[in-house]
Amino acid sequence: MNELIEYRITDIKTETNNTRTFFLKPCTIHYSYKAGQFITFEFDFKINKVNRSYSISSSPDTDQQISITVKRVLNGEVTNWLFTKAKIGDVLSGSPAQGKFTIDYTPGNKRDIFLIAAGSGITALYSILKSVLKHEPGSNVVLVYSNSSIETTIFYNDIKVLGIQHPNLTIEWLFSDNPNILRARLGNFILEEIMNRHLKYDKNNALIYTCGPEDFMLMVQISSLTNGYNKNNIRKEIYDVTPAEVEKKYWDEQNRQVTFIKNNIATKIEVPYNVSLLDAALNNGISISNSCKAGKCGTCVCRLKQGKVWMHYNEVLMDSEIENGEILTCTGHPITDDVIIEIK
Ligand SMILES: Cc1cc2nc3c(=O)[nH]c(=O)nc-3n(C[C@H](O)[C@H](O)[C@H](O)COP(=O)(O)OP(=O)(O)OC[C@H]3O[C@@H](n4cnc5c(N)ncnc54)[C@H](O)[C@@H]3O)c2cc1C
Structure with missing residues (x-):
């Protein structure tokens, strides 16, 4: 590190x-x-x-x-x-605090913010929830929180207090030990019903932040997309950073020259086709903050100043961020010879 x-x-x-x-x-x-x-x-x-x-x-x-x-x-x-x-x-x-699972707040904003958590996935969302309630009192905040029972629910009492203090917060508790199937496990059907019931403003501006087991987050993502929510507003935080089983396939089999710029100092190195930009940089003594090395956490994000980079896996960056030049170096490979990367 x-x-x-x-x-x-x-x-x-x-x-x-x-x-x-x-x-x-x-x-x-x-x-x-x-x-x-x-x-x-x-x-x-x-x-x-x-x-x-x-x-x-x-x-x-x-x-x-x-x-x-x-x-x-x-x-x-x-x-x-x-x-x-x-x-x-x-x-x-x-490390210092890192990661891109954050929200840009605008006081006076009026939008829907859905925070959808399961189990210990609440930790990041609890932090966001407190900040959002502080910064955007006009927004409609909906916390959907799934657990096996009240006893296993982290921050149960604290969140209930937030619900009492903030009229713009709605909490939807789901407990898998609930005999009422419609209030037990969160699935596509229940999520769609909850989101439709609480949506107050423009659907296109609604934020959807989710954290929990991977299949849970995938369900939230698919359900939100099929219900017409904006894919650029859906964010997930992944706690299981086991590398995904991606087919070992490269854009081409050419080693490339890449220039890394850090603190205004440029260093040019050769990046073998089968080595990620991050590993090539680290092997050459160029330090880049990193954590998961699996395209899932966003710690190694750098800015592409020139050339083209292909990422073999990306669970973090949105299309708009990629268009703005952000790349994951842990799964990134240069595909042109003129690549210049600025390390943040
Ligand atoms: C961005 C991010 C944020 C996170 N935030 C949180 C958070 O807020 N709260 C939280 O609780 N967690 C969080 N995590 C998860 C956390 O980082 C750890 O993965 C988790 O705490 C487990 O760590 P551990 O060392 O106890 O388990 P590990 O030792 O990593 O083991 C995990 C599981 O794998 C099994 N295992 C380990 N080694 C082997 C082996 N050789 N063979 C077979 N099975 C094996 C273990 O039995 C266990 O079930 C976060 C992860 C990320 C990436």
Whole structure:
């Protein structure tokens, strides 16, 4: 990882029987983050070093302290360490806040904002929810939140309080233990009905942000698209960064010369056809922040100044962002010889 920041654990709160919130104090003077971003931590377990990302569950607009909320995973290396060994006062090493699962707010905006979460996918959306309620009191905010039961629902009471405090927030709880099938698992039919019932403004401007298991987010995406929502306004945050099974196929089999510009210094390197731009840069001592290396998190986004780049996988960038020159370097390959990339 690039630049590492030390985060001191200042408090630990139990949310549900397998979820805890860790309150963190960054040991740096200038620290900023946007609602919806995440931190990638590096855990040095002596025998091995592992990286894990956690969404920031606090909001920069409403919370004093930064926090992450972690669900314990059966046999999971890091979550079990966090639950059994981490204590107040310990210091974790992590990246600055990163990620593109954020919203640009405009006070006075009147639009529909659908936040659709399942299980621990609420963490990033909880941060966004608090910021959106603060910045856009005129927008119609709908939280659709699926869980197995009330007991397993992270932030259940806090979210209920937000619902009471903010008349522009509607909460649709779904519990899979509910005997009423129409209030149990979220599927296409229920989602369409909920969205149609709550839509208040121009459908084309409605934002749809989702986080949860991949099949859940795929259902949200397909359902929203088939119901006429604007594909440029649908965003998802992926927690499972196992590389997708993509066919090992390249645009062509030509190595290319690529110029990387960082802090106004240009470095030209050869990028083999079967190596990503990110790995080629790292192999040549050019550092680019990165996390998933699978086209799913957006940490390695750079700006294409010239030439053409083909991405073999992209779950992050929207068409409009690609048109504006943004590229994922972890799945990007140069397909012309004149590529110039600016590292942010
Ligand atoms: C952008 C982003 C944001 C995220 N935000 C959050 C968040 O807010 N909250 C949260 O709880 N999580 C979040 N995650 C997920 C988090 O990063 C971890 O993946 C998660 O906590 C599991 O880590 P772990 O080390 O405990 O589990 P791992 O050790 O990675 O194990 C995960 C699973 O794989 C299995 N496994 C591991 N190794 C093997 C093996 N060799 N063979 C077979 N099975 C194996 C384990 O048994 C376990 O079931 C986020 C991920 C991303 C990418």
